[in-house]
Amino acid sequence: MRIDVVTIFPEYLDPLRAALLGRAIERGLIEVGVHDLRDWTHDVHRAVDDAPYGGGPGMVMKPQVWGDALDAVCGPDTRLVVPTPAGRPFTQETARAYAREQHLVFACGRYEGIDQRVIEDAARRMPVDEVSIGDYVLVGGEAAVLVMVEATVRLLPGVLGNPVSAEQDSFSDGLLEGPSYTRPEVWRDLAVPEVLRSGNHALIDRWRRDQALERTLLRRPDLLDRLPDGTLDQRDLAV
Numbered sequence: 001m002r003i004d005v006v007t008i009f010p011e012y013l014d015p016l017r018a019a020l021l022g023r024a025i026e027r028g029l030i031e032v033g034v035h036d037l038r039d040w041t042h043d044v045h046r047a048v049d050d051a052p053y054g055g056g057p058g059m060v061m062k063p064q065v066w067g068d069a070l071d072a073v074c075g076p077d078t079r080l081v082v083p084t085p086a087g088r089p090f091t092q093e094t095a096r097a098y099a100r101e102q103h104l105v106f107a108c109g110r111y112e113g114i115d116q117r118v119i120e121d122a123a124r125r126m127p128v129d130e131v132s133i134g135d136y137v138l139v140g141g142e143a144a145v146l147v148m149v150e151a152t153v154r155l156l157p158g159v160l161g162n163p164v165s166a167e168q169d170s171f172s173d174g175l176l177e178g179p180s181y182t183r184p185e186v187w188r189d190l191a192v193p194e195v196l197r198s199g200n201h202a203l204i205d206r207w208r209r210d211q212a213l214e215r216t217l218l219r220r221p222d223l224l225d226r227l228p229d230g231t232l233d234q235r236d237l238a239v
């Protein structure tokens with residue numbers, strides 16, 4: 001997979017080259033390119049924004065600059081992803097779909113966003129997703145891209161040391177992850193739940209499922225409404 005990011009703050013994407021993602025790049029599992037949008041500006045001031053038609057606060061990012069940048073960066077197999085507060089929700093399902101793509105280009109807006117004609121024009125040539133990572137407002141798209149790239153790349157074969165965890169992690173079975181524990185057995189007079197030290201794996205699995213159900217019911221009851229039919233058995237419903 002190749003990932004390209006276009007931004008006016010290339011340094012904001014430096015974390016992509018650290019830790020797990022950095023190792024995935026070094027191992028050739030992914031290629032990452034970060035591009036400064038100002039490289040496609042046409043004037044001495046290297047302007048990327050202008051006042052909004054119809055008035056209103058803030059500035060809008062110019063279509064000409066974005067058009068030239070995306071013409072240069074996108075290819076025949078590109079899916080263009082545009083973070084925006086007004087986007088469809090980015091979920092684990094989105095991450096799984098993106099992990100199957102050959103080439104992702106992320107367009108990081110700033111100011112009040114990018115001239116909508118940039119998205120309309122790109123959609124003539126490639127799939128374009130306008131996505132939100134949550135119901136809160138950021139200052140630009142860069143932080144959202146870091147989130148989406150991490151959620152996507154961790155699903156690629158060979159990236160995670162323990163691939164099972166990508167399947168079993170939160171949201172993969174529709175429930176939240178339950179609590180985890182490690183040594184010592186007692187810490188500040190708090191003991192690890194007895195069942196986890198029992199060695200009875202059927203009991204441990206059942207306890208973990210109960211914990212996941214309880215946590216989901218308490219923190220994200222909305223997820224329970226979305227579970228595929230048959231996900232919860234009679235035992236689950238008794239929790």
Ligand SMILES: COc1ccc(Cn2ccc3ccc(-c4cc(N)[nH]n4)cc32)cc1
Pocket residue numbers: 083084085086108109110111112113131132133134135136137138139140141142144
């Ligand atoms: C019209 O309202 C606004 C429009 C843009 C902005 C600032 N901004 C500029 C580009 C950009 C890209 C993504 C996001 C974003 C994504 C999520 N989930 N929250 N915020 C925010 C962004 C603020 C408000």
